[in-house]
Amino acid sequence: MEKPYILHMLSTEKNLSPFDVNMAQDAGWQVTMPYLHVKEDEVQGLVQDAIFSRGPAGVKREAVFIGGRDAECAVKMLKIAKESMVPPFEISVLADPSGAFTTAAAMVAAAERELDNKFDTGLSGKVVLILAGTGPVGQIAAVLCAKAGATVTIMGRQKxxxxxxxxxxxxxxxxxxxxxxxxxxxxxxxxxxxxxxIFATGAAGIQLLTAEQVAAAPKLKVAADVNAVPPEGIAGIDAMADGAPIAGSPSGAVGIGALAIGNIKYQAHHRLLKLMRETDKPVYLHFDQAFEMAREFIKSKK
Ligand SMILES: NC(=O)c1ccc[n+]([C@@H]2O[C@H](COP(=O)([O-])OP(=O)(O)OC[C@H]3O[C@@H](n4cnc5c(N)ncnc54)[C@H](OP(=O)(O)O)[C@@H]3O)[C@@H](O)[C@H]2O)c1
Incomplete structure (x- = not known):
């Protein structure tokens, strides 16, 4: 009998995200096993328990997913998990806490597409503001933009x-x-x-930029809002907007809404999960690989 595909899903929280469970099952992971309230110092034990219970062939049919809410903790856990492998007993690991890595990757890749399509430019040298950027999505959007050569400011209620x-x-x-x-x-x-x-990455249902403020941004080219819950996080960007002009923008800026971002996020997330299921060589995946997947998906739609 062939061994089932098992995804060991670690979270620091009291629940897994049902979104992550569905994504994993839909990408072909047959068993999605939750491990909850996991602490950093428990990761090595869990990973080694998983790898040593199957032979080298069976070990190819399992992987680890790291969720939770904290981006820094998830990246630390990913590193510990990678260091806990004992070749040839090695399995792939994906970190995507709060869906933040795939969401930020999708949002930044979509903004990059619009800069290229509508303004014939890229992120390098651009000034990026991330409104309510202190959460996991904002943090990762900041690092992706900064790595692409932009100057970034994370905004929030407290300096x-x-x-x-x-x-x-x-x-x-x-x-x-x-x-x-x-x-x-x-x-x-x-x-x-x-x-x-400008990116709006605030908690759901909060408006972070008004129409008057959009009108006060004379160099604005692209704005994106990840929040799908009314009111719009950025006035004038509908959740379905996918490069539509923002009414009242003096510079002809275009907007990307939460559902358009969600579509790219879905594709990147699905492809990362599928990659872990299909790869022969273990892969260790976080926001950088999510960004590559989002860019790849966008390229495939051209
Ligand atoms: N479209 C998609 O596919 C998708 C996927 C996943 C998540 N999301 C959305 O992405 C957004 C960001 O997620 P996240 O987990 O990073 O968010 P989060 O941590 O819940 O919130 C981000 C920031 O919002 C600010 N904030 C919270 N309450 C506020 C309030 N009442 N007024 C003003 N600011 C407030 C806080 O910043 P300060 O305290 O520093 O002000 C907080 O750090 C959420 O809206 C989530 O629903 C979208």
Whole structure:
């Protein structure tokens, strides 16, 4: 009898995300086993328990997924999991806490597509504002933009929190890069005139940019909003918008809404899960690979 495909799904929280369970099953993982309230120092034991219970052929039919809510913790767990492998007993690992890695990857890749299609340019050298960027989606969007050569400001209600998060993102995710800053929302009027790209990554159902503020951004090219719950996170960007002009933008900026981002996110997430199921050589996947998958999907639609 062929061994089933087992995905060991680790989370620091009390539940797995049902979204992640569905995605895993739909990508062909037959058993999606939850491990909840997992702490960093328990990862090695769990991973080694998983790898040593099957022979080298059977071990190819299992992998680890790391969820939870905390991006930094998930990346640390991914590293521990990778270091816990004992060749030839090795399995693939994907980290995507809160869906943040695949969501941020999809949003940034879609913005890059619009910069290219409508403005014949890229992220390099651009000024990016990430509204309510202190959560996991905003943090990862910041690092992807910064790695692509943009200057990024993470905005939030408290300047100290935004600065703290920006420091972590620069040092931990960005491995020492320095082009991400943190600012309080009260600084928005001074920052808007220079912004080329704006992302809204706030908690659901909160408007972060009004129509008047869109009108006060004369260099704005692309804006994207991940929040699907009304009101719009950025006024004038419908959840279905996929490169539509934003009414009232003096620079002809285009908008990308949550459902358009969600479609790319779905594709990237599905492909990462499928890659782990089909690969012969173990793969270790986080936001960088999610970004590659999102870019690949976008390219395939051209
Ligand atoms: N489209 C998709 O496919 C998709 C997929 C996954 C997630 N999402 C959406 O992505 C968004 C971001 O997710 P996340 O997990 O990163 O978010 P989060 O951690 O829940 O929130 C992000 C930030 O929002 C700010 N915030 C919270 N409550 C607020 C309030 N009442 N007023 C103003 N700001 C507030 C906070 O920043 P400060 O405290 O610093 O102000 C917080 O750090 C959510 O809307 C989620 O639903 C979309």
């Amino acid at each position: 100290e929190k935004s600065e703290r998060v920006a420091k972590i993102v620069n040092e931990f995710f960005g491995e020492g890069q320095t082009n991400i800053a943190g600012e309080g929302n009260d600084k928005l009027p001074q920052l808007l005139p220079e912004a080329d790209v």
